[in-house]
Amino acid sequence: MRNSRYVLRKGPLIIYGDENNLVKRTARNLPGVDTCNVHRLNLLQLAPGGHLGRFIIWTKDAFKALNQIFGNYRAKGVEKGGYVLNRNLLTVADLSRLINSDQVQSKVRAIRKSVVAHDRQKRNPLQNRALMHKLNPHDAIRRAADLKLQKERNSKRAETLKAKRSPSAKKAKKDRKAKHTALANGLVKSYQDALNVLQKEEDLGIMNKKEAEESGSDDE
Numbered sequence: 001m002r003n004s005r006y007v008l009r010k011g012p013l014i015i016y017g018d019e020n021n022l023v024k025r026t027a028r029n030l031p032g033v034d035t036c037n038v039h040r041l042n043l044l045q046l047a048p049g050g051h052l053g054r055f056i057i058w059t060k061d062a063f064k065a066l067n068q069i070f071g072n073y074r075a076k077g078v079e080k081g082g083y084v085l086n087r088n089l090l091t092v093a094d095l096s097r098l099i100n101s102d103q104v105q106s107k108v109r110a111i112r113k114s115v116v117a118h119d120r121q122k123r124n125p126l127q128n129r130a131l132m133h134k135l136n137p138h139d140a141i142r143r144a145a146d147l148k149l150q151k152e153r154n155s156k157r158a159e160t161l162k163a164k165r166s167p168s169a170k171k172a173k174k175d176r177k178a179k180h181t182a183l184a185n186g187l188v189k190s191y192q193d194a195l196n197v198l199q200k201e202e203d204l205g206i207m208n209k210k211e212a213e214e215s216g217s218d219d220e
Contacts, residue, residue, distance in 0.1 A: 011032025014057045015036050015037070016035060017037070018037075018039075019059075039079070073085060073087060
C-alpha cells in the first residue's frame with residue numbers, strides 16, 4: 001500500500017513507428033497515456049493485468065509496419081523470421097452442431113458408464129432391515145412374531161396391574177396384612193408368656209432350695 005495515493009489509472013496507448021519519433025516526447029506529460037514503438041510491442045501495455053480491450057491509438061506508419069512484422073495471409077513476416085498469422089480452419093463455429101452431427105457421432109465411441117461393484121459404505125444388517133431381509137428372508141416373520149409377543153406381554157401386564165389396583169384386591173391385601181400382624185403379635189405374646197413361666201419356675205426352685213438348706217441346718 002506504499003504510495004497508493006499516487007496510483008494512476010491506465011489511459012490510452014499510442015503506438016508509433018519510426019517516422020514519428022516525436023510522439024513519445026509529446027505524449028509523455030499526458031497523465032495515464034503510454035507510448036510504445038510498433039517494433040517493440042509489449043503485452044503488458046497492450047493488455048495490462050491480463051484484461052483485454054485497452055484503447056489503442058495507431059499512427060499511420062505503425063499500422064503499415066504490421067505487415068512487415070507479422071505478415072499477412074498471403075505472405076510471411078519479415079522481421080519475425082517467417083511468422084505466419086493464424087488462420088481459422090473451421091468455416092462453421094457452431095461446435096455443438098458439429099459434435100452432434102451424424103458424421104461425428106458415427107465415429108465417436110459410446111458413453112462409458114461406471115458400474116458400482118459394491119457400496120462404499122458397509123451397512124450393518126443388525127441395524128439395516130433391508131439388508132437383513134436380503135440376507136435372511138425369515139427375519140420379517142420373526143420380527144412380526146416378536147412384536148406380537150411383546151404386545152401380548154404388555155397387555156397381560158396391564159391387566160395384572162389393573163387387577164392388583166382393584167378394590168377387592170386392595171381389601172384382600174389389607175386382610176392378609178392384618179392376619180400376618182395378628183400372628184406376629186400372638187407369637188410375641190406366647191414367647192413372653194413362656195418366659196414368664198420359666199421365670200416363675202426358676203423362682204420356685206430357688207425358694208425350695210433355700211427351704212431345704214434351712215431345714216438341714218435345724219436338724220443338725
